[in-house]
Amino acid sequence: MNDKIVRFKTLVWKFRETSFKYPDHSEIPKKKITSPKDFFELFQPLFKEEPSELFVVAWLSSSNRVVGFEKVTLGLLNSSLVDPRSVFRGAIIANCANIILSHNHPSGNVEASQEDISITKTLVEAGKIIGINIFDHIIFAEDKFTSFVERRLM
Numbered sequence: 001m002n003d004k005i006v007r008f009k010t011l012v013w014k015f016r017e018t019s020f021k022y023p024d025h026s027e028i029p030k031k032k033i034t035s036p037k038d039f040f041e042l043f044q045p046l047f048k049e050e051p052s053e054l055f056v057v058a059w060l061s062s063s064n065r066v067v068g069f070e071k072v073t074l075g076l077l078n079s080s081l082v083d084p085r086s087v088f089r090g091a092i093i094a095n096c097a098n099i100i101l102s103h104n105h106p107s108g109n110v111e112a113s114q115e116d117i118s119i120t121k122t123l124v125e126a127g128k129i130i131g132i133n134i135f136d137h138i139i140f141a142e143d144k145f146t147s148f149v150e151r152r153l154m
Contacts, residue, residue: 031066033060033065033100034064036136036138036147036149036150037145039102040138040140040145043056043058043069043102043138043140044143044145047140048140050106051106052074052106053073053074053075053106054073054103054104055071055073055074055103056069056071056072056103057070057091058100058102059090059094059096059098060099060100060135064135067094067096068090068094068096069090072086073086082123087099087101087123087126088127092130092132097131098132098133099132099133100134100135100136100137100138102140104139107141108141109141110141110142110145112137112139116137116139117153120134121154134154135149136154137153137154
């Protein structure tokens with residue numbers, strides 16, 4: 001029994017040493033999100049000049065204020081691989097029950113691809129299992145955006 005306690009404490013210690021580090025979020029104010037347009041206006045500077053596809057997860061408080069975000073993947077010119085564990089890790093650590101998914105289309109095409117729709121459905125289902133609600137998935141393209149909720153894609 002003592003051996004198990006020692007191993008557990010060692011694991012906890014190792015986790016603390018390698019634990020998730022919060023990125024600097026000073027450029028994103030802790031604004032309340034009431035619409036997809038609010039989110040677009042807040043995060044557009046992050047995506048505006050990005051030549052590759054970038055996937056970002058924003059963590060929201062229970063009152064829908066942005067408490068942080070994470071750049072989950074930076075992809076190729078026209079695709080970005082998204083791992084569900086990476087999408088939810090930050091929200092779990094930040095103890096947030098709500099997130100907004102977002103990514104850009106460097107091509108300028110604001111429409112959701114079949115791949116975008118498929119991965120979003122997978123992430124929504126995964127979120128239900130672990131108790132994290134996905135409020136929306138926003139696609140950025142130049143000065144335009146698409147909301148999955150507004151388009152009834154989720």
